[in-house]
Amino acid sequence: EAQDGAPQKPLYLCSPFVDAALVKGNFKTIVMQPKYTDIMEWVAVNVFDFYQNLNLFYGVLAECCTQHSCPSMSAGATLNYTWINQDRKSVQLPAPTYIDYVMTWVQNLLDDDNTFPTKSGKDFAPTFPSTVKHVYRQLLRVFAHLYHAHYPQILHLRSEPHFNSLFAHFLAFGKEYELLEVKDIKGQPGQLVAIGALWERWKEVGILEA
Amino acid sequence: MEPSQSSSSVNSGQSSSSAKSADYVYFDRTTAGFSDDAVPRAKAAQLKLEHYYKVAVESAIERNTRRVELERKLAADPTMSDERKQRQLQQLGKRESAFLRLRRTKLGLDDFRTIKVIGKGAFGEVRVVQKSDTGKIYAMKTLKKEEMLKKDQLAHVRAERDVLAESNSPWVVQLYYSFQDPTYLYLVMEFLPGGDLMTMLIKYDTFSEDVTRFYIAECVLAIEAVHKLGFIHRDIKPDNILIDKEGHIKLSDFGLSTGFHKQHDSTYYQRLLDSANGVTSPTSAARNSVMVNAIHLTMSNKDQIATWKANRRKLAYSTVGTPDYIAPEIFLQKGYGNECDWWSLGAIMFECLVGYPPFCSESTHDTYQKIIRWPDYLLFPDDVHLSREAEDLIRRLITSQDRRLNVEQIKHHPFFYGVSWSAIRQIEAPFIPRLRSMTDTSYFPTDELEHVPEEPTGGDASGANKDLAFLGYTFKRFTISSQAF
Ligand SMILES: Nc1ncnc2c1ncn2[C@@H]1O[C@H](COP(=O)(O)OP(=O)(O)OP(=O)(O)O)[C@@H](O)[C@H]1O
Numbered sequence: 001e002a003q004d005g006a007p008q009k010p011l012y013l014c015s016p017f018v019d020a021a022l023v024k025g026n027f028k029t030i031v032m033q034p035k036y037t038d039i040m041e042w043v044a045v046n047v048f049d050f051y052q053n054l055n056l057f058y059g060v061l062a063e064c065c066t067q068h069s070c071p072s073m074s075a076g077a078t079l080n081y082t083w084i085n086q087d088r089k090s091v092q093l094p095a096p097t098y099i100d101y102v103m104t105w106v107q108n109l110l111d112d113d114n115t116f117p118t119k120s121g122k123d124f125a126p127t128f129p130s131t132v133k134h135v136y137r138q139l140l141r142v143f144a145h146l147y148h149a150h151y152p153q154i155l156h157l158r159s160e161p162h163f164n165s166l167f168a169h170f171l172a173f174g175k176e177y178e179l180l181e182v183k184d185i186k187g188q189p190g191q192l193v194a195i196g197a198l199w200e201r202w203k204e205v206g207i208l209e210a
Numbered sequence: 211m212e213p214s215q216s217s218s219s220v221n222s223g224q225s226s227s228s229a230k231s232a233d234y235v236y237f238d239r240t241t242a243g244f245s246d247d248a249v250p251r252a253k254a255a256q257l258k259l260e261h262y263y264k265v266a267v268e269s270a271i272e273r274n275t276r277r278v279e280l281e282r283k284l285a286a287d288p289t290m291s292d293e294r295k296q297r298q299l300q301q302l303g304k305r306e307s308a309f310l311r312l313r314r315t316k317l318g319l320d321d322f323r324t325i326k327v328i329g330k331g332a333f334g335e336v337r338v339v340q341k342s343d344t345g346k347i348y349a350m351k352t353l354k355k356e357e358m359l360k361k362d363q364l365a366h367v368r369a370e371r372d373v374l375a376e377s378n379s380p381w382v383v384q385l386y387y388s389f390q391d392p393t394y395l396y397l398v399m400e401f402l403p404g405g406d407l408m409t410m411l412i413k414y415d416t417f418s419e420d421v422t423r424f425y426i427a428e429c430v431l432a433i434e435a436v437h438k439l440g441f442i443h444r445d446i447k448p449d450n451i452l453i454d455k456e457g458h459i460k461l462s463d464f465g466l467s468t469g470f471h472k473q474h475d476s477t478y479y480q481r482l483l484d485s486a487n488g489v490t491s492p493t494s495a496a497r498n499s500v501m502v503n504a505i506h507l508t509m510s511n512k513d514q515i516a517t518w519k520a521n522r523r524k525l526a527y528s529t530v531g532t533p534d535y536i537a538p539e540i541f542l543q544k545g546y547g548n549e550c551d552w553w554s555l556g557a558i559m560f561e562c563l564v565g566y567p568p569f570c571s572e573s574t575h576d577t578y579q580k581i582i583r584w585p586d587y588l589l590f591p592d593d594v595h596l597s598r599e600a601e602d603l604i605r606r607l608i609t610s611q612d613r614r615l616n617v618e619q620i621k622h623h624p625f626f627y628g629v630s631w632s633a634i635r636q637i638e639a640p641f642i643p644r645l646r647s648m649t650d651t652s653y654f655p656t657d658e659l660e661h662v663p664e665e666p667t668g669g670d671a672s673g674a675n676k677d678l679a680f681l682g683y684t685f686k687r688f689t690i691s692s693q694a695f
Contacts, residue, residue, distance in 0.1 A: 014235040022256075023263050030266045034273050036303025041310040048314045053262060056255040063245055110314070118315040120308075120343045156239050157252035162259045 012151045012160075013197055019205060022165040027172035027208070040124040043177055044116055047132055050173070051106050053166050054139060057159065058099065061146060064153045070095035075144035076194040079187055095145055102138045109135065136179035143167050148194040168207050171199060175209075273306060317389040319396070319671045322350060327662040328654035329406075333357050334394065335662050338401055338649055347648050348386060349401040352394045352666045379439070380635060381432035383452060383460045391670035402460060404453025404643040405653030407558070411448055415565050419600055421640045422562040425451075427629045428459045429555055434617050436461060437548045446554040447535040448561065453653070457639025533574055534567040538581045539611050549614050556607025564594050568608060584608060599625040 011017055033042045058065075072080040073095045082090035083098055093101070109115045115131060117124060125131075146154070147167070154163050174180030187193035202208040241249050280302055284295040322339040325347075329336035334352035341348065387398040407425065411417075417425070429451065436443050443450075443461065450462045537553035539546040561567040568588055569580040580587040588608055590601055603625040606615045615623065621631055630637070643653055665671055 009233060011235065011237065014233045015231045016234065017237070022260065030263075030270050034270070034306060035277055036299050036306065037310065038303070038307040041307040045310045045313050049262065053259060056258055060248055060252045060255055063248060064243075116314060118311060152237075153244075155237050156241055156244070157249065158239065159252055159256060162256050165263070166259060 010148075010151065010194060010197075011155065012147050012164075012195075013201060017151075017155065017160050017164075018198070018201055019207070020161040020164055021168070021207065022161040023169065027169055030169070031172050031176050039177075040128055043132055044124070044128075046173055047135055048110055048116070050139060050166075050170055051103075051110060051135075054142060054170075055103060057154075057163055057166070058103070058142065058146070060157065060159075061150050061153055062096065062099075064150055065096050065099065065145075067094040067096060070145070070149055073098040073141065073145055075141060075148045076187060076192045079191045079193060081141050081145075095149065099142055099145070102142055106135055106138065133179050136174055137181070137184060139170070140174070140180070140184055143170065144193055144195050147198065167195075167198075168202055171202075172208055276306075277302065317387055317398075319391065319665065319669050322348070322398070324350075324664045325649050326651045326654075326656055327659045327664070328651050328656060330659060330662065334666065335659070338651055339398070340649070341398075347401050348398045351397045351399065352669065353397070354394055355390070356393070379432075379435040380458075381428075381435040381460055382439075383462045393668040393670070394666055401649075402452040402454045403645055403648075403650055403653060404455060404457060404641075406449050406453065406462075407451035407459070408448035409653065409655060410453070410641070411561060411565075416594075417562045419563065419597055422559060422600070423626065423629065424634070424640050425459060425562065426555065426559045427626055427631070427634055429558065430617065430620055430626075431631065431634065432459060432461045433551045433555060437551070437617070442546075442548045443551050443554075444540060445536070446551055446558070447532060448558060451558075453641075453643065455643060455645060457642040458635055533577050533581070534570055536581065537611075538584060541578065542582065546611065549611055549616070552607050552614050552616075552620065556604050559600070559607070560604050563596055563600060564591060568604075597625075599623070599627075 033039050071094050072092055073083070074080050080092060081098065083093050083101060085091050109131065113119055113122065114125065115128070146163070151160075154160050171180065171185075185193055185199050186196040199208070203210045277299075280299065284290065284298060287295075321342055323342055325338040325340055327335055327337050328349070331351065331353075334354050334357075336349055336351045339348055339350045340346065383402065384400045385397060386400065387396075389396050429446070432451075433443065433446065446461070452460050452462050454460055533541075535554040535557040537546065537550035540550055557567050557569070569577050569584070571577045571580060588605070590596060596604075603615075603620075603623050606613070606623070607620075620626075621629075643650075646652075
């Protein structure tokens, strides 16, 4: 369908969808660590919320994300994420399987009082920051796949202002707490993450801070 | 930052500006390829996210307000050392952090240990419990969902629960957590160790006018507080007036009391009224028998009161509840405002001084009758001496809606002469519970509740059905819950 043989711009980068937003204004208001609070608690509750909210939308899109439609966990024309299995081997998985692994893994961490403590007086383990970084990275991949492979469905369900804001918030949060690796969003040469362009665009128009 | 209002109008074609960018795309939206429930679920996800961001912004603002207020307060205090100021700020941070943690916390029955069953309500029981990780003591009320569904009460509970959580009035029992499993809803509230006014009245029979003045004056302020929250209690009765460890009163979970809900159920009252008025069903009228007006061997007044007293607690445990304190306009369905609560207060005051409520009867039907025809039945017994002021106040509360005193008039009534309305909660109460421990239950009729099981029957004590603890994030609720840690 691409005219002039040029690759067609993905829908999420096109007007008006690219600027559709549920939340307007500077994300700093809800991203900044509240003064005097424990940064671990702040990061923990936000990761918890990101997971819940992403799960909410994935729950709707899951019926469109099948072995058949998504035989690999793709996030760009030439990028497929691989899962590291128990034998530490990286394996290609269909996207629904991959996402299921991610979501189950994160849910188990959130439910584990040793990782995400909820009991009064129980502290975060010293490994918490690195665990959270892993979690963030995997959730980012789920976002990346949904943008790359399921954006038309998001549009059909009229969810793009919501999904965009959730993702923009996720990015702003990741940047603030150094959970976001620029290479994860931009990709390597020849392995471009599709949403890299979205990140640039949002910075241009001020949805995200440069 | 705020959630934008026009979130759903992003639909491409409707953009107002004519200058559309070069990459403007028209996209034909259709839900044709989706399963039936995809659209409603997408909508639900959107709504949840909208709610999430609304709350996130509000909480950020409120958190900020709390911090700025404390900082300002500390800055204005020249007597406090910098070190202490710093400690106070750190403490605020601790509370805020604990509050953040609570949002991730799932609670279940197994997080609480039952110490004793202390009360019974229409939909379940009330237990003194200890939260395992903190060791804190609470009162936990269980509400059986099935019973409430039958009576169509669940929606109310949600709304009421929110209001309860929002109040930080010293006159209202505070709610700390609520959660559910498949069988029950659980409300975890502050434990008031002094029992309730009903138990006290059973014990003391009557109060002196001074003691009555204290309790009724506190009730006036408590009811006023409820009204200020935008609520009409509708079911104020001695069972709902709880006594804290200093001997001061608090109103218990008003929105949840059965009486409250039944007042919404108009058919319930209609049925009672019909049977009270002798409206009989057509089938019985058509029967081939002669209708007789049964003659009741009416008991003497004394016997009646004795029966009433003997049955008082049973009535409190039953789903029917006692109608003794309910204003006539409520079950006449004429429409009512918060003045109905002042009627109830009049009835309670009568009971405090006389020993039984003004319209008590052998049966609830008779009580209804008497309340509707209150001018004929409001009688002050000869053998009890009441001051002129006391009787006058009662008569100005137990009266028709339009003549009933309002809160300001009540406060200025001669019966309350000398009451310091602003300081009453700080003065010493007439009965201060003598407690041996934090979990002393000697002010509750625990021996009558021995058959009630330790754990709610059918509740999930396995922890498999844990629910995210309900707790709002607003400023008001924060101050309440900060004490919960
Ligand atoms: N927070 C509390 N602290 C101490 N005791 C309590 C508390 N809440 C309730 N109780 C005790 O349990 C009894 C029953 O509770 P409550 O009145 O709330 O139940 P209910 O289901 O609302 O019944 P009803 O509608 O008849 O009032 C009270 O009369 C009181 O003795």
